[in-house]
Amino acid sequence: MTQAVAVTCGEPAGVGPEVVAKARVALGDTVPLFWIGDPRHLPDGTLWHAIDTPDDAGAIAPEVLPVLPHPFPSPVTPGQPAPENAQAVMDVIARAVALVTEGAACALCTAPIHKKALKDGADFAYPGHTEYLEALTGAPRAVMMLASPELRVVPATIHIAISEVPRALTPNLLRETITITARDLRDRFGLSHPRIAVAGLNPHAGEGGTMGHEERDWIADLVADMAAEGLDVTGPWPGDTLFHAAARARYDAAIAMYHDQALIPIKTLDFDRGVNVTLGLPIVRTSPDHGTAFDIAGTGTANPTSMIEALRLAWAMGGGA
Template sequence: MKPLIMTCGDPCGIGPEIAVKAHEALGARAGFVWLGDPQHLPTGARWELVSAPDDAVAVEVGVLPVLRHAFPAPALPGAPDAANAAAVIEVIARAVGLVQDGAACGIVTCPINKGALKTGAGFAFPGHTEFLAELAGVRRVVMMLACDALRVVPVTIHIPLKDVPGTLTEAVLEETLRITHASLIRDFGVAAPRLAVAGLNPHAGEGGHMGQEDGTVIAPVLERLRAEGMVLNGPLPADTMFHAAARATYDAAVCMYHDQALIPIKTLDFAHGVNVTLGLPFVRTSPDHGTAYDIAGKGVADPSSLIAAVQMAQDMAGRRQ
């Protein structure tokens, strides 16, 4: 199998540090090439330049293979530099090009700061997920957060809470459910996926007494897809979906908005959560945390989520191949 490409993310965050730590922890099982400027790697890190991803096989175990992408400025931990914003975006685009050309089996992205990219380079996307969809030429993708205990999918993602009811349409929900169902089969090896679907309102609307969307938007979609053979339970009150007994009844939970999905998974396993983009023509995972400017450069960042992202990407790529 071809190696993964790991993008550097914001070099002023913890990305370079956890990339080195993850590579050291995984050893011979690392299977990735780091794409970025080696001047941003921590002092003392062992790395070696490669000219192509395939050259990584000749690099000594424990030495990080690096595909160099020049940045215009050094990186001061904790202090994002607008001068480097365009290069951060270029690295993501270059990684997509490599995987589309067959030089890599997937992408693992280190954290970016969307605000810093918007300020420094006019980044026009809410986040990684939407930018990757644009690069791949895909109209609709789905964000999944996954760990051993739980998989969650938010139907609406990076929008204000007040905009969720208007954004939540039958078409958007149906597309999300179809992409999630297909990805569980293709990427996670779940032969007959069971999906639990949260309601939008408290108590899933309580028969219309606490909101209409659960009955007028969510329920009709579930009814149509059940008729096609999908196993769907809902709309369910979100406050009863995430205890251990409930989690045992489904393979993924589909939630209506960002925090409804992310609070339970980050509570259950903050250190090992993985962000997965479903619906892309290539594998993409990411650690489930941000740039952590407050601890960048201090040597204390935990690489557990990035390690889990590498392992999940390898498993997904293996199933696809």
């Protein structure tokens, strides 16, 4: 296996190319990587060198970005995604997944995409990156984890309206989410006996059924059953008391019931260093925990910290450290 991380271009009109270029300079040769995309989309002044195969990445000077060229139909205007580039954005992700799957790269790190731009330009049929990676790899179920030095948190439901959460949140879904999280904490993060805390769906975890009944009707029983099966899992805990420092010391990952219940605490605690990790895939995949930031694209002001952390984690999880 090539000891390098494959990095996708993401939405080229966003900050993805900028933060990758900055991350390469910051990391030097500590994290071997190569970028897949159209060199025309890199910021002016970026030092880059075209490579023919991922194996060539290691021979490139540490201040120079190795680029596996992938031509796009159109150049970009920062902040304005071009519909004609949408299919190429998807194709780069598929190409990167194939390279990691076949062992030509040790892990995948994806730059942010813009779902609406993909839907408008290429009829993108997935809610987001996670579901697309699920389809590309054939994984039965992928789970999104947000990880930082302060917190690891996993939303059981992701990119759906809050009104749909109670219907989507089923015993099978929650059991799968807990199981995949526990397995990957062991296999990917090296935790021999991971501790998992489960948040409630309703305020005060339902408070005995007075503020919602899901906890009383089935969530508490499911958590108890899984604990009896040998997992170190507890809950359901009230979401408003699960993320302060003393509570975080008692678990290795928290299972949240919906998107914002998971992302608000980690982005509040450690916005710049948060990393999106996809669990349940046959490959390692990370991503910075931010979007395309069209409002600052092309200004040179994008913060690369989350991309740097995502690359470090991808390389470590992929066997590089």
